[in-house]
Amino acid sequence: MKSSNELRTLLRSVDRKSYPAYKSLAGAYQFGTYVLAIDHVQGDPFASPSSLHVEVPLSQAGFPEGFYREAYSRIALEDHLTRLFARQAEGFNFKAKGSGKSGLISTTRCGQEVLERSACQIGGGRITVRFHVGFPAFGRTIDAGGLEQILFDYLPKCVENSLFYQRIDRKKAEAAVWLAEDQAELRRLLKENGWTAFVANGAILPRKSGVSDLPMKDSVAFQSPASMEAEVRLPHRGEVRGMAIPRGITLIVGGGYHGKSTLLSALQMGVYDHIAGDGRELVVTDDTAVKLRAEEGRFIRKRDISLFINDLPNKKDTACFSTEDASGSTSQAAGVVESMEAGAGLLLIDEDTSATNFMVRDDLMQEVIRREKEPITPFLERARDLYSQAGISTILVAGSSGAFFYIADKILQMDCYRPVDITDRVKALCGEHQAPRTQAPGFAVPSWNGAWEGKAAGGRRSGDGRDRGYGNRGGRSGGREQGGRERAKIKTFGRDSFSLDRETVDLRYVEQLADSEQTAGLAYLLRYCLEQAADGRRSLTQVVDLAWNTLKKQGWEPFCSPYVPCGLAKPRKQEVFACLNRYRG
Numbered sequence: 001m002k003s004s005n006e007l008r009t010l011l012r013s014v015d016r017k018s019y020p021a022y023k024s025l026a027g028a029y030q031f032g033t034y035v036l037a038i039d040h041v042q043g044d045p046f047a048s049p050s051s052l053h054v055e056v057p058l059s060q061a062g063f064p065e066g067f068y069r070e071a072y073s074r075i076a077l078e079d080h081l082t083r084l085f086a087r088q089a090e091g092f093n094f095k096a097k098g099s100g101k102s103g104l105i106s107t108t109r110c111g112q113e114v115l116e117r118s119a120c121q122i123g124g125g126r127i128t129v130r131f132h133v134g135f136p137a138f139g140r141t142i143d144a145g146g147l148e149q150i151l152f153d154y155l156p157k158c159v160e161n162s163l164f165y166q167r168i169d170r171k172k173a174e175a176a177v178w179l180a181e182d183q184a185e186l187r188r189l190l191k192e193n194g195w196t197a198f199v200a201n202g203a204i205l206p207r208k209s210g211v212s213d214l215p216m217k218d219s220v221a222f223q224s225p226a227s228m229e230a231e232v233r234l235p236h237r238g239e240v241r242g243m244a245i246p247r248g249i250t251l252i253v254g255g256g257y258h259g260k261s262t263l264l265s266a267l268q269m270g271v272y273d274h275i276a277g278d279g280r281e282l283v284v285t286d287d288t289a290v291k292l293r294a295e296e297g298r299f300i301r302k303r304d305i306s307l308f309i310n311d312l313p314n315k316k317d318t319a320c321f322s323t324e325d326a327s328g329s330t331s332q333a334a335g336v337v338e339s340m341e342a343g344a345g346l347l348l349i350d351e352d353t354s355a356t357n358f359m360v361r362d363d364l365m366q367e368v369i370r371r372e373k374e375p376i377t378p379f380l381e382r383a384r385d386l387y388s389q390a391g392i393s394t395i396l397v398a399g400s401s402g403a404f405f406y407i408a409d410k411i412l413q414m415d416c417y418r419p420v421d422i423t424d425r426v427k428a429l430c431g432e433h434q435a436p437r438t439q440a441p442g443f444a445v446p447s448w449n450g451a452w453e454g455k456a457a458g459g460r461r462s463g464d465g466r467d468r469g470y471g472n473r474g475g476r477s478g479g480r481e482q483g484g485r486e487r488a489k490i491k492t493f494g495r496d497s498f499s500l501d502r503e504t505v506d507l508r509y510v511e512q513l514a515d516s517e518q519t520a521g522l523a524y525l526l527r528y529c530l531e532q533a534a535d536g537r538r539s540l541t542q543v544v545d546l547a548w549n550t551l552k553k554q555g556w557e558p559f560c561s562p563y564v565p566c567g568l569a570k571p572r573k574q575e576v577f578a579c580l581n582r583y584r585g
Contacts, residue, residue: 008148015144019044022135022142033060034159036151039563044140045100049132051565054159056127062165067177070120075116076180076273080173082120082495083110085129092154096146101134105150105158105324107526107566112213112280113272113514114180118556118568128165130566178400179281182234183273186284189232191242194347196388196393197267197285198232199224204279205259205266206417215279216346220417225420228410240282243419247397248409249383259417260397263348267395268348268512269571286393289346290574291341294328295509299584303452304446307382308333308358313377318375318452324584328355329376336579340390341448341541342577344498347386349379350397355485360401366408375438381440383407390445403436405429438568450539452528487531487561490523492516498523500530503585510578517569523580524568525551529580530556 007029014021020043028037032583033056040051049224067073088393092436096103107130108119115556121128136146161167183543199205201223206216224243252260270285306318309330326334332355339347351359360380384407386392404413409421429463492498495516500523507519525547531544555562569580 001028001032002552003033003150004036004096005027006151009149011144011151017142019135019137019140019142022050022147030155032183034059034163036155038305042135045098045102045137047100049104049106049134051130052133053128053130053564054155054163056129056159056163058122058125058127060129061163062301063173064165067173070181070183070184072180072273073177074122076114076176078117078120079110079114079275080121080176081127081162082108082117083119083131084168085158086110086129088158088162089131092150092158093139093526095154096136096143096150096185098134098136098143098146099139100137103146103150104132105154107131108517108569110275111515112274112278113223113269114275115272115515115518117517118564119566120334121518121555123555125361129159129163130564134565137187144294144406151575157262171306172511175276179275179276183281183284184236185234186232186240187284187287190284190286193230194247195230195244195287196250196379196395197245197270198230198242198282199245199263199270199475200240200282201229203242203266203281203283205262205283207265213463215277223418223423225412225419227423228412230302233521234385237282242282245411248392250388250395250410250412251404251405251415252395252412253399253422254414256399257412260399262417263419264348264350264395264397266383269514271512272514276289286346288342289343289348289512290342290344290576291348291511292332292335292337292339292513293350293509294355294358295331295335296326297326298331298334298506298509299324299582300326300330300334301581302374302450303334303337304448304583305330305333305337307443307446308377308379309375310377313375320346321473322584329358331355332358332379333376336382336386337446337448338390338577342574344392344574346393348393351399352397353386354371354379360403362401362403377440380407380436382443384439385443389443402433403438404434406438446582448541449539451536452534452538452543452580453536454534454543454580454583467502488527490520490527492520492523495519495558499528499585500585505583507579507582510575510582513575515569517567518571518575521556521568522571522575524556524581525571526575526579530585540577542578544573544580547575548573 010025020442023041026038026041028035035055037053039369042050067077079584086107094103108117117421119130136143143167193236199222199315204215204217228243229241230244233239254260266280266283267285268285268291269286271289300323302320304319305321309318358378360378380403383394405426411426412422413467415424456502488501497506498519529543529547532544550558556568
């Protein structure tokens with residue numbers, strides 16, 4: 001490993017040269033208490049910025065071992081340090097001037113959720129922080145003095161003021177870890193008590209706006225109905241009371257704009273921990289929960305949807321169903337079955353974003369269109385068996401049909417953002433009306449043991465062996481494997497989609513993706529699955545398990561070549577399944 005003085009000498013030797021001379025700086029350098037590594041140098045000042053990382057030994061950083069002993073506390077500390085480093089870097093951003101991206105210093109901008117990110121990782125006895133720097137230039141001529149100022153003046157301040165325990169606000173770091181410990185205990189209590197979700201009294205569920213995930217000011221604080229209120233004891237917050245939603249079928253009803261979808265949105269994002277001040281810190285949901293909706297036009301490959309759709313007029317086999325352009329009902333049927341394969345223990349459904357004919361058929365419609373002429377078995381008639389036979393609960397927002405009242409175990413009415421338990425009153429009313437058909441015969445858990453047939457989009461050979469970019473939001477990732485085989489190119493488009501070479505994967509309706517960096521992470525996971533796991537014999541579950549276990553044990557290194565980029569966040573396993581199911585390749 002070279003010294004920082006050698007880096008300074010190299011810098012001065014390339015001053016005023018053509019921009020590509022910056023590439024000679026790649027490598028690792030010892031800077032006293034930390035190591036600086038220049039992983040990838042941009043091709044010119046207008047290209048995606050250069051990728052760097054620093055490594056601080058944990059023995060030097062000085063954080064108490066208890067802060068990172070458990071996975072959940074380690075992730076919370078990593079998140080906290082990422083936010084600290086980002087704030088420090090922001091203070092020096094573009095202080096060095098020049099053309100293009102000269103002087104940029106940036107890392108991940110975290111949202112309200114606490115996610116495991118490549119931007120900061122604790123492991124192997126060190127803290128690793130990854131970030132981007134725009135190497136300064138005048139036109140396309142190197143400004144070595146500007147980069148020297150970034151690497152020897154600005155960056156050391158960023159590192160010292162964010163990654164060393166003695167230099168940061170220790171109480172805030174402790175609070176972040178303690179909150180993670182409370183959240184982990186609350187998730188344990190969900191399983192112990194047979195709850196699908198818990199919403200603490202005082203939680204702020206409404207968001208600031210449709211484009212801001214910050215809490216809405218002066219909004220109504222959540223208060224559990226007395227009949228569903230439970231008390232939990234957390235390690236640091238002590239006694240906390242809130243609404244416990246039991247396993248089974250829960251219905252959320254109410255007038256428009258009274259908070260039905262707001263509650264469901266909080267529950268769907270309750271699969272993640274949230275930072276202090278978010279308002280949803282103690283809103284936790286079964287972490288396998290899947291939000292379902294109709295996705296008209298989506299791709300479906302060899303999926304057994306016979307639980308919901310049978311006897312099509314064209315005689316198409318619904319036990320092994322494929323389509324390039326699914327209808328709303330077909331896509332939602334596939335979504336339920338795919339969620340079962342992904343291990344979901346809870347389905348979250350909003351009637352507003354569902355296919356009506358998939359959800360329910362009223363008595364009059366069944367009388368007009370006889371059952372033998374209707375290939376769809378509605379969700380209403382499968383929900384009870386999904387719970388009793390497959391162990392999958394449902395939380396459903398409904399407003400158009402009273403038929404759902406007959407299958408619900410709990411019925412909540414949202415009244416001016418306050419939940420009211422109306423179960424007993426509604427059940428009494430149900431007794432005064434003729435019950436609709438709420439259960440269909442022939443329930444069977446679908447089979448999904450067939451081989452997954454994903455095919456790698458790459459496989460070309462590179463002529464010059466150069467890495468073609470960096471893997472971050474809106475960026476590209478390429479690189480070569482041994483033997484000259486060029487890996488498939490990745491390009492991400494925000495949270496909604498990415499492309500693997502020319503094949504775009506549409507994730508707009510995978511609504512529990514919290515961050516575009518999770519979408520980038522899915523792109524790398526898909527590429528790995530195609531190149532390393534899809535051998536024509538493994539099932540989709542086996543392919544996902546192989547990739548997931550590799551990520552869990554080895555981190556992002558096996559998925560990235562030749563270096564791990566800043567800008568990846570770990571998705572849930574359920575989103576990995578969703579991604580592979582939507583890949584048309």
